[in-house]
Amino acid sequence: MKPFSYARPTTAADVLKLLSPTARPKAGGNDLLDLAKRGVSTPATLVDLSRISVQEGGPRFDGVTVAEGGQLEIGARVTLAQIAASADVLRIFPALADAAAAAATPQIRNVATLGGNLLQRPRCAYFRDPFFDCLKRGGTSCPARDGVHDEMAIFGNAKCCATHPSNLATALLAAPQAGLATITVEIGAKGGLVWRTVELSDGFFVRPEDDPLIEAAIAPGELLWAAFVPAAPVSAYVEINQKQSYDWASVACAVVLDVEGDKIADARIALGAVAPVPLLSEPAAAALRGKGLRDTAAWDAAAAAATQGATPLARNGHKVRQLRAVVRRAIEAAVARSK
Amino acid sequence: MPEKRKTKVGFAGETREIDVTVPDGEPQIWGADAKLRVVGTRVPRIDGVAKATGRAEYTTDVRLKGLCHARVFRAPSPGGKVRSIDVSAAEKAPGVVYVRVMRQPGQPVLMEGQDLAIVVAETPDQAEDAIRLCKADIESGPVIVDVETAKESGSPTVHASSDSNVRRGGRGGAGNADAAFAKADEAMKRADIVLERTYRTQVQTHSALEPHGVVIRPDEDGGVTVWCSTQGTFSVRDGLSGALKIDQSKVHAIAEHVGGGFGAKFGVNAHGSSFGNEAARAAMSLKRPVRCILDRREEHLVGGNRPSSVQQVRIGATKAGEVVAYTARIYGTAGISEGGAGASNPMIYGLGATAKDEFTVVTQAGPSTAFRAPGHPQGSFALEQAIDEMAAALDTDPLEFRLRLDKNPVRRWQYQEGAKRFGWAEKRKRANGKGPFRRGVGMGSAVWYNGGGPGATVSVTAHRDGSVEVSNGAQDIGTGTRTVLAVIVAEVLGLDVADVKVNLGRSELPFGPGSGGSTTAASIGPCARNAAEAARSAVLGEAKPSKAAWKSACAKMEGESQTFTGGRGPAYERYQGQTAGCQFVEVEVDTDTGVVRVVKVLAMQDCGRVIDALTAESQVIGAVIGGISWALFEDRVMDPKTGRLLNGDLEAYRIAGPRDVPDVEVMMTDVANAGNSVGMMGLGEPPAIPTAGAIANAIAHALSGVGDGSARVREAPMTPARVIAAIEAAERAAKGGK
Amino acid sequence: MTERRGVSRRGFLKGLGAAAVTGPVGFAGIAMAAKADEEAAAVPVLGPGATPVRLKVNGKVHDLSIEPRVTLLDALRDTIGLTGPKEVCDRGACGGCTVLLDGMAVCGCMMLAIDVGDREVTTVEGLCGPDGAPSDLQQQFVAKDALQCGYCTCGMVTAAEGLLRSKPVLSPDEVRAGISGNLCRCGTYTRIVEAVIATSALRRKGK
Known part of the structure; x- marks a missing residue:
């Protein structure tokens, strides 16, 4: 790693004043250090987030809380291990606990945070090696498309075929109206702190066609602060890995079902590791709406529908079959959580 | 004068008496009827505490x-010739004390990672910082990393001195290949069934956890x-x-x-x-x-790495089940090495006329080197699958077929005992399941030849207080050599293992071999026994060895300490000049995702005399787990356009972790083999051989109910993508498509 | 940079029950001007050169002078001189550098020493008794031969200790999951599981 300096603010305001394209916030630091060690990222300053206190009056940066109305608030600094073990998460939105438990390794889950997981950069080998010309690093082409792309995107891969690496993002996307709070310093004379919320399914994820340099609509001077998740107890997240001990998902799926009686009134199905951003599959959801909860033909139809429009590359066609399987299994796992 | 001594040799399935010519000064061999107190028991390794506490x-x-730290500046990719290497900025960097250029203008850059310069600095970070300041100007050149294109005539060549990337005669030499093929082709005419198959294996890197x-x-x-x-x-x-x-x-x-x-x-x-x-x-x-x-x-x-292989195999058999010929044309890449690819197909089975032709294809990648049973897992991956494919063609159970083809008494016993313990017959017959998860079983076999050899010396020093030191300069790379020596010496002197101190891994100690070919323990173990016997006879005389006897005898001995040495000669007559093994594997294949899980392995393994059952079993477990890792996960991936390594880590280069392997069951077959005073043979490599082929066979069995039943994965690693490709081909075939 | 996409307050409201409105929407657009306006005390900025870092390791306090970029692993090995935590992959993929932070397993290679703060670092050396005697878990690793070359062992033992502290009663599958961040190239997993299960049983008996 190149040398960097290390700022230790104790308030969110100070953090925000320090942040810049070369001064990056550091929480768990797993992705940040990996990128720095590979020479992909060379921050001049790391801004430590571990000492800032919880803001009075705003959502919390730490902890899992249950708000009025039963929705979950999860601070961006909460670790994956805490999410996976949280009884509240398991009760209110179990898909998120599934996703957190499936991530990385026990050691990494003890350190990695919700915010870092959502904002981590793709695992594409070409992106993570400064040797290559890569769109995501301001280059002109995608070497993976004509290179080795066995694990890469089967949707939305025309420009860049890196997949979005966050399984928590996939889970959150499946929750209706799940939102993120970010915090920034208002531009202008007052320079006050400004919160904004953004719905995950409405503009948080950035496709390479729109801007290949980023995956999330967070400005350099802005900090991801918390996530809000309405209750979605009939939900599950499932991923398929080649290796069962620490591997990135080949395909992933989160399913949220709105169950009325023994019918599926509504469904949301999010697909992970198959596109540069997590995707909501409306055709898959449509195949379940109004169907019986245990109508396995409808599950199969939804699984097949989820693969509609896939554009696999020369070496990753197998992911289409895997996607069908993981959607089917995620539906089954969600149904198992309905009483 | 060497004397002939009657010695009982053999194992649970068969013992017999043979005449063994024991060299002068060597003790009576521990035969099949030897009554041993420590040897063969389960002894925790004597350096275990040092390793488990971080003190090792x-x-x-x-x-x-005053330690300073060096880093090597390496070529970022293969290229043409070096124009210049500029280390001037590195020389001026903070903390840098030494810089030397290692590649001169005009020399070619053959691969990513080629040494260009070395930088030494006061701290590791300063050395790394200085490396970033080095600059290399390298001509561009062709990229030659794909084996298939590299082997075509007209391909640009890696080594400018030759006009082709192909070298014939990987290991055995080319001379006899043509004649052998002519003979095998002739024999093949008798076959009713001839199968032609191509099996492929990948490059595997050693990835020892401690780097070089x-x-x-x-x-x-x-x-x-x-x-x-x-x-x-x-x-x-x-x-x-x-x-x-x-x-x-x-x-x-x-x-x-x-x-x-x-x-x-x-x-x-x-x-x-x-x-x-x-x-x-x-x-x-x-x-x-x-x-x-x-x-x-x-x-x-x-x-270093294990070379890749492409093995074009023909196997022919009569309807009666006699295999009449087996031929293999094999090529693979060993990186910039001009040999070493190929595959070993030792003659475990009676295959009639056999022929092999091997080629190494030079590519721009790191040179290969010996890797746990060099060539053997590759050859076994093809051979064991070909045997199963022929068994299927003959509608014969694969175990029955092997019993017909394999004459080795130890392995025949292992097949039958192992099959019972594993439940082979029931598992083979059982329906593989109807849902997406299909189970199957498969097997494979191993042979190894080494029982160590002469050249080494072990010293045993008796101290006045009765403590004992055993010394040899060879190393213990995790195999348990240190413990094996302690067990042998404790046995001879009537001591506990804890009473024996072993000094290893120093070149000022008596010579010991490098750990290659599974020869270390069998080379120095007999030396240790022979030295200990000399100590016993000098110190104890005719007294019965015991802790008390030893202690009192040492107290009376002349001088403060006495040192005895032992060597060993070439192997003498023995039960058999090879060791036997076989493995039974059960897998579960997720046919929807292509993910393979190994759910059970039973490894039967002979290493001659088992010295320490605990560490011996560990060696076998480790070899099997390494085999699973190679079979399912590991693969060095190069970018075809630039020749740059794409998975130079332990994340994208997948190595089996704790959840990727089952509990591996091991049954050591203790064979009193004579050959040396202890009866030891090698162990590290043979159990690494059959695992991948057995897994491939188990996958094929698991998929026998899918589509037209023809699904088989003939390429390692057997990734989800390849399993799915095999399944989808079988599904298409069942629908009548192609 | 991408143009900031709409805050999507409307989208966020869509379909939310009345009760939920007090949640996220309540925060949207709130300016906490009072806090931000306060003239903040100068934020300490350390490095990039060597800076004082205090580490509590195995019960001993070490005052170091290291650059902010120095990882906990490098500080433990190169500065403090411990040998237990090993550098193997340098990316958090193998667990060879596992240490406990207040009893919780983390990878020393993916943590900066400067980030450790007041937390107590325990390495494999720190699991031994005061006289350096191996712990029950370390003894079980030896007894079951859950090690070969030994290079992964320190990380394995430490990860397993963290696991046992968080969950004293474990099934074999839970042990495998709990140490799934650790790689062993010699292939000792079968016996590591045995050693951890045996230790768990011993500890329960001891209580």
Whole structure:
């Protein structure tokens, strides 16, 4: 790693004043250090987030809380291990606990945070090696498309075929109206702190066609602060890995079902590791709406529908079959959580 | 005078008496009827506590006063010739004390990772910072990393001196191949069924957890002390003695604990980098100790690897089930090495006329080197599948078929005992399941030949207080050599294992071999026994060995201590000149996702006399797990356009973790084999051979109910993508499509 | 940079029950001007050169002078001189550098020493008794031969200790999951599981 300096603010305001394209916030630091060690990222300053206190009056940066109305608030600094073990998460939105438990390794889950997981950069080998010309690093082409792309995107891969690496993002996307709070310093004379919320399914994820340099609509001077998740107890997240001990998902799926009686009134199905951003599959959801909860033909139809429009590359066609399987299994796992 | 002695040899399935010519001064062999107190029991390794508490010192742990740190500046990709290497900024960087260019203008850059320059600095970070300041101007050149295109005539060549990338005669030499093929082709005419199949295996990197590394300290007497992560203490001594032109006596090589080797760690360098020699030159020039440890990417690039293979196999059999011929044309890449690819197909089975032709295809990648049973897992992956495919064609159970083809008494016993224990017959017959998860079983076999050899000396020192030291310069790379010596000496002297101190891994101790070919224990174990017998007879005389007897005898002996040495000669007559093994594997295939899970392995393995059952079983478990990892996960991936390594880490280069392997059950077949005074044979490599082929066979069995039943994965690693491709082909075939 | 996409307050409201409105929407657009306006005390900025870092390791306090970029692993090995935690992959993929932070397993290679703060670092050396005697878990690793070359062992033992502290009663599958961040190239997993299960049983008996 190149040398960097290390700022230790104790308030969110100070953090925000320090942040810049070369001064990056550091929480768990797993992705940040990996990128720095590979020479992909060379921050001049790391801004430590571990000492800032919880803001009075705003959502919390730490902890899992249950708000009025039963929705979950999860601070961006909460670790994956805490999410996976949280009884509240398991009760209110179990898909998120599934996703957190499936991530990385026990050691990494003890350190990695919700915010870092959502904002981590793709695992594409070409992106993570400064040797290559890569769109995501301001280059002109995608070497993976004509290179080795066995694990890469089967949707939305025309420009860049890196997949979005966050399984928590996939889970959150499946929750209706799940939102993120970010915090920034208002531009202008007052320079006050400004919160904004953004719905995950409405503009948080950035496709390479729109801007290949980023995956999330967070400005350099802005900090991801918390996530809000309405209750979605009939939900599950499932991923398929080649290796069962620490591997990135080949395909992933989160399913949220709105169950009325023994019918599926509504469904949301999010697909992970198959596109540069997590995707909501409306055709898959449509195949379940109004169907019986245990109508396995409808599950199969939804699984097949989820693969509609896939554009696999020369070496990753197998992911289409895997996607069908993981959607089917995620539906089954969600149904198992309905009483 | 050597004398012939009647000795009982054999194993549970068969014993017999043979005449063995025992060289002068060697004790009576421990035969099948030997009553042994410690040998063959379960003894925890004697360096276990040091390792489990962090106190064991590995090369990477050595810290010396005034130590400086070296890093190698490496080529970012293959290219043409070096135009220039500019290290001027590095020389001026903070903390830098030494820089030397290792590749001169005009020399070619054959691969990513090629040594370009070495930088030595006061701290590791300063060395790394300085490396970033080095610049190389390299001509562009063709990229030659794909084996299929590299082997075409007209392909640009890796080595400018030759007009082709193809070298015939990987291991055995080309001379007889044509004649053997002519004979096999003739024999093949008798076959009713001829199967032609192509099997492929990938490049595997050793990925020992401790990287290659040295710490080199110049000594006052003009010599050096070198700590090295090596599987050959004396190869390090000899290498540095040659490179620095100083006497062997003045090079002290130390390999007290070694974090794995698997074939990649001989000498002071890595196979693809002369970092050790360069670090030594730097140390001599600086008159300061220098440390140079490779990082993980360097390990993948220059640390050595198992070559790939493409094996075009023909097997022919009569309807009656006689195999009449087996031929294999094999090519593969060993990187920039001009040999070493190919595959070994030892004649486990009676296959009639056999023929093999091997080619190495040179590509721009790190050179290969020996890797746990070099060539054998590759050959076995093809052979065991071909046997199963022929068994299927003959509608014969694969185990029955092997019993018909295999005459080795130990393996025949292992097949039958193993099958019972594993539940082969029931599992083979059982329906594989109807849902997406299908189970299947498969098997494979192993043979190995080495029982060690002469050249080494072990000393046993008796101290006045009754304590005992056993010394040999060879290393323990995790195999349990240290413990094996302690067990043997304790047995002879009537002591507990804990009473015996073993000194290993220092070149000032008596010579011991490098750990290759599974020969270390069997080479020095008999020496230890012979030295201990000399000590027993001198110190104890005719007294019955016991702790008390030994202690009182030592108290009375002349001098403060007495040292006895033992060697061993070539193998003498024995039960058989090979060891036998076979493995039974059960897998579960997720047919929707292509993910394969190995759910059970039973490994039957013979290593001659088992000295320490606990560590012997560990060796077998480890070999099987390594086999699973190679079969399902590992694959060095190069970018075809640039020749740059894409997975130079331990994340995208997948190695089996705790959840990827089942509990491996091991049944050691203790064979009183004679051959040396202990009856030892080699163990490290043979159990690494059959696992992948057995897994492939189990996958095929699991998929026998899918589509037209023809699904089989003939390429390793057997990834989800390849399993799915095989399944989808079988599904299409069942629908009548192609 | 991408143009900031709409805050999507409307989208966020869509379909939310009345009760939920007090949640996220309540925060949207709130300016906490009072806090931000306060003239903050100068934020300490350390490095990039060597800076004082205090580490509590195995019960001993170490005052170091290291650059902010120095990882906990490098500080433990290169500065403090411990040998237990090993550098293997340098990316958090193998667990060879596992240490406990207030009893919780983390990878020393993916943590900066400067980030450790007041937390107590325990390495494999720190699991031993005061006289250096091996702990029950370390003894079980030896007894079951859950190690070969030994290079992964320190990380394995430490990860397993963290696991046992968080969950004293474990099934074999839970042990495998709990140490799934650790790689062993010699292939000792079968016996590591045995050693951890045996230790768990011993500890329960001891209570």
